[in-house]
Amino acid sequence: MDGKTIRMNRILESGRAVIVPMDHGVSEGPIEGLTDMGRMVSLVEKGGASAVLLHKGVIKSLRSPPKCGLIMHLSAGTKMGEDKNRKVLVSSVEQAIRLGADAISVHVNIGGCDTEPDMLSDLGEIADECDSLGMPLLAMTYARGKNAKGTPDEIAHVARVGGELGADIVKCPYTGDIKSMRLVTEACPAPVVIAGGPKCESDYEVLKMVEDAMTAGAIGVSLGRNIFQHARPDLMTAxxxxxxxxxxxxxxxSSILRGYVKNGHIERAAIGAH
Structure with a gap:
């Protein structure tokens, strides 16, 4: 056992990931679902999230420590910026350790952004620092920019970049089908979790996407809007x-989303009962 292994086990459960990223306040402001951060963290904990992903200021503002794993996000950029795809580092691995985080995350956009080389350099350097300090690293890798179309081949490429540059877990979009997603998971040197993207039209659509991603070899999800903008974030997490x-x-x-709750606790035993 080493520090990185111990911390990885805090953000995963049985090697699987139910991560809820809530870093959107920096890029988009206080959007729906992310006004009362303490309440939302509590709801997804109740649903059984393996980890939440937050910026340092939100971590410091929480009234009590999260009961699940804690990932601190190091990247930032806003929708009001001239280059919306540019992400810069706004904290450090050492600060994440001081704040009690179990892991950190870094965001990289690949595909035509003028600052792509800077983001790649940041990812590589942070990966080395994480190895030195025993911190797990989640790399959020996206095909975004004037040269990117978001095709399955591009998704496989950017996931491979995250794995090759030293991430312990790589987050990328779902490709749209099991066959092409399997190429992503098999070719990436690190385990893969899928992003949620825009809020889906139906709950079943989200669950089916995740089921197919797991069939294709993913270890789980890092889903934001489809959880924190749901009418029942606790049940959606469950x-x-x-x-x-x-x-x-x-x-x-899907049966969970019909509301099996007893004494404030979600009854997982009710799955498939109706």
Whole structure:
């Protein structure tokens, strides 16, 4: 056992990830679902999230420590910036350790952004520092920019970049089908979690996407809007957990979203009962 392994086990459960990123306040402001951060953290904890992902200021503002794993985000950029794809480092691995984080995350956009080389350099240097200090690193890698179309081949490429530059977990979009997603997971040197992207039209659509991603070899998700903008973030987290960790089908997990709650606790035993 070493420090990185111990911390990885705090953000994963049985090697699977139900990560809820809530770093959107920097890029987009206080959007729906992310006004009362303490309440939202509490709700996704209740649903069984393996980790939450937050910026340093939110971590410092919490009234009590998260009961699940804690990932601190080091990258920032705003929608009002001249280059919306540019991400800069706004903290350090040492600060994450001081604040009690179990892991850190870095965002890299690849595909035509003029600052792509700077973001790649930051990722490589942070990966080395994480290895030195025993901190797990989640790399959020996206094909974004004037040369990027977001094709499955591009998604496989950017995931490979994250793995090759030293990330312990790589986050990337779902490619759209099991076959092409399997290329992403098999070719990436690090385990892969999928992003949620824009809020989906239906709960089943989200759960089916996750079920297919798991079939393709992903270890879980890092989903934001489809959880924190849901009418019941706790139940949506629980349904995703059922697919990812318990291995039930998307159809079976959908039963959770019909509201099986008893004494404030989600009844996972009710999955598939109706």
């Amino acid at each position: 349904a995703l957990r059922a697919v990812i960790i318990d291995g039930v089908s998307a159809k079976q997990a």
